[in-house]
Amino acid sequence: MAAWTLKQQYAKGRFDITVLDCATEGGEGAFSLQEESLRILARFGLNEKTLLENVSGTHKLGTTFGNWRADGGEIVQPLGTHGGPMESVAFQNFAVVKRREHGGLDYNDYSLSANAAQAGKFIHPQINPGSILSTLGYSLHLDRSELRALLEKLCREEDVATLDSEVQEVGLSEDGSSVARLTLSDGKALDADLFIDCSNRADSPVGDALSVPFESWRRYFANDRKIAFRQQGDGNCRPLTEVTAYENGLIRKVPLETSFRGELYYPGERLDREHAVDFLKSVEPGAEIESDAIAFESGIRASAWVGNYVALGKAYGRYEPLDSSNFHGFLVSLERFLDLFPRTADCECEAREFNRKTRLWFENLRDHNLMRYVSLQFSSIEPDGLEALPESFRQKFRLFTETADVAYFEEEPFGEPYRVSCYINMGFWPKSHHVLVDRFDFGKLDQRFEEFRRMVDAAVAKMPNHLEYTRRLLASQ
């Protein structure tokens, strides 16, 4: 992706690019994208049409979290927004009041994406803010190997060279501040002005050679092994990524048209590979194992850009893809890097900006995942025992649960409505609401909520099945 994007975004002949096709972590499986991922991909020249014409994929309306909360059941975490605009106050504030008045409320009743997803339906959103369809949010599930094949083809057309080898040795500059060359396992030496690490490995030998420290988040996130698998589908999948929690880990499944691609994440100290595979097969009948147990550790490098070396995505930071942020994290990093692309060898200033924003983004993501773990029934983190967690997380968590307001932090990976619905769907209803809501005519509140719900039901009833819609869309193109 980085090679294609550099070729596509810059003048012809600007770069000689060599892709070192070394063993990266997990080339299998499928990507589950965020809404924002589609904008970035389109900016890089890969719009939805191109993607769906060349890569097996399905539309996505959200993620389910199964077996997550102690009260059981499946929680749909939709994309898009909940409710409609009411006065100038965010919808959740009204939902807090209504829930209190009625002794309960299902927040997702007011999400078109959630209801459409559960009915297995899909249609593209509309821009017109007056339409209920403008509240729909969507993205894509894409077959990872097919996307890779598409990018390889595009890169070949752009004369990108490929080397199938491994890094044997990293040669540094005299002062040790940048990479001079890579010596490969076949003895070849690879010189370059710039080295971009897309290896998906936080233990990348280049990062280690540059002595970039790793900041572990293991104390927050225990899972440190991953096994990839595939599973036959029944051709009737929903437009939802599935995340299911178990006492010893979690399983994430991404639906493609006729199959699922998935991973089991688990703590190696509690489960060896053999038992992990047995467990996986017991809960996912028919699962075909696609990878060995891959070790990883949640956390980030101290810096993503050092000298002439830039680590993108998982080569910089590792975390569990609870909200489908892995590939998205890579795309965000790549887009940011291109905005700051080094003009000269002296790029300390650009690196400072890139590192600052990248760290913020990953720390915000860590906080988001912590919120999910606080609600997890198997978690050792209790909502009233947050003192050991990062200060930024505590500020966000307390502000929302006390006031229904979402704290503003720079470089949040998710928009406000999404973060709000994540909190509420995880069971963290705020204790109070925006003071402006108290001026609202509560007599009209039930009516407004009921109207919105009727609009959601009517819209879902008219939507086509999501797989049929995608097939028709491709046929018409």
Next chain:
Amino acid sequence: MIKKVVIVGGGTAGWMTASAFARHLPQECKVTLIESDQIAKVGVGEATIPVIRTFNSSLGIDEKEFMRRTNATFKLGIRFENWARKGDAYNHAFGFFGRPVEDIPFHHFWLKRHGSDEQASIFDCNVPAVASDMNRYAHRQYDDQDLGARYFYAFQFDAHLYAAYLSEWAQARGVTRREGKITEVTTDNESGFIQSVSLENGESIEGDLFIDCSGFRGLLINQTMGVDFLDWSHWLPCNRAWAVSSAYPTNRAIIPPYTRARALTAGWQWRIPLQHRTGDGNVFCNDFISEDEARSQLLDNIEGEPLGEPRLLKFTTGKREKLWHKNCVAIGLSGGFLEPLESTSIALIQGAIMTLLKHFPDGQYDKVREDAFNRRLQEKYEESRNFLILHYHATQRDDTEFWNYCRTMSIPDELRHRMELFEKTGFVSFNKADLFLEHNWLAVLFGQRVIPKAYDERVDRFSDAQVRDIVEPMRAGIRDAVSSMPLHNQTLEDYCAGDLISMIEKAGQ
């Protein structure tokens, strides 16, 4: 639940707060504002930035009526004269530079075509900057699809009239006004919370929440609660201002749709055009010029006759360590002061009010609301401060000790980083929640002659001819669009004339 709110001080900050509370708080919450006719109002901010419109519309204020009542004019930006070099002028206007092409900001295309060519101006590719130069203003809402409507507007108004207008508005909606000077503030011995304030006549007014709008002295936040002040005068050394109103030189005077900020020897002079007069002032540092000299400088530089004697204001730039402490919230000058170079005073008042409403205490005063409010306001003040420092520091002037100090002083790390990054790459680092966004930074950076050494290389995928066809039609299209706009005077007369000078002329005909 908070049932009694007491606002101390009735200037712009006090009445803006009272109005917002009258509009948005539950009716059971009683709001009392205490002001004294014996205490002179500073009358902060006659010029504003576009966010003021959000505030007015949230109250449901009729724009025409408000403009008539406050003798307001439209504002498209600020014209900075003599800042980077003597003789320089540029407009920091409320609009974008060109349009992005394939997600690459326009200024990179301009940089490729013109580089540091002093004859070419990127400001020709900014609608409100060109309209300001031509004193034209069409009253339109922003429309990204229409080249001639890609701008935002704010107002220049008489702050005393605005406060009086809001006073009437708020009292009509239930706010109680009490006249009198506060002689005593009573706090709870254990909690330190303010319980009541006493007036000269012996009346005691109790409250659950106290808003300090008492001005520079900070009667509650400082004198009662003892919250310290963060002094930023080493970065923004100006500490005095002479202010005076002046008449337009003739009844045919052009009313510009912009505020003027003209750099002088040890500070700068503002000129804010209202419908019937101008507001003028000289902001200066008394370490570099005497008060008398600064006064003479002001009077020498105004264009019409002064309407009264200049008033001297003394201030220290900075802010309270926190604006919310226990049950006291400082809004306006009691919370902090930044000189009016970028018209941030009213915007910061508005920011504090809206943030307070968002985190309004429920009576329990949990720390989480106070912390969230203080954190957000600290960011807003620091960001505005850095933006102001940019104007002083990015100068080539070496003609006075004052400018030598500003040019060579150390600046906050964050600002140094932003300047360095822009100079090196043309990339503007900004926070999406900032008061000042990419186009604001671009205007001041370019205007202060901080010209990037490089542009975004992605522009090189466009041929020179393509780049020309992106830049030149933009310049021509904007010129044409602005040429068809009416003069600002005309728009005022048609839309909202109060004491408009051209109306006076008509009456005399």
